[in-house]
Amino acid sequence: MNRILLMICLTCLVPLVGLAETSEASNNTFRFGLQGTHYLGGLSGIMEISDAWAFQGVLSFEVDAFAFRVLHRFHQREFWNAYGEGTAEVWSAKSHRPWGGWENSNPTHGESDIGLGTGVGIEYDWRGLNPSLPPIGWSIELGVNVVPNFYLDSGLGVHWKF
16 A cells, blocks of 8 residues: 555645646745644645635555545634644554554554544744745644544644745
8 A cells, every 4th residue: 555655645746846836936825744643644735725725635654544634724823823624534554553542552453444533733834933934834733533433633744835
């Protein structure tokens, strides 16, 4: 599954970079970086669809996982915003996860599963500290994973805006 996810990611990344090159730098329509939560972490891409809404995909190579997230900003300021998020994730636990909570201590049984979650987060743009800094945003999140079981979840992210 790693090779399939890698091929999908690279196939989607090439047009995304091409679109980003033709977009205006001040638009910040696309963001690319790293997103890590208690249960999933890896490469992340975010596409703004309006001032308040965005779609995010997170691809993890460690645990053969992919998450699709919908982000909604409900409080916006110039250099920071607060948002809610909904997540749908798919993973295959063929190897032990590097982090995260499992009901058993050695999840090497090759199980695949889906997950659904929700949460809130805050994102801060570095340019709020100094306008000459690059357009990089940091985020911190707190939420819950409700399927297949109920778990508290926390996360961090860093994304370059272009």
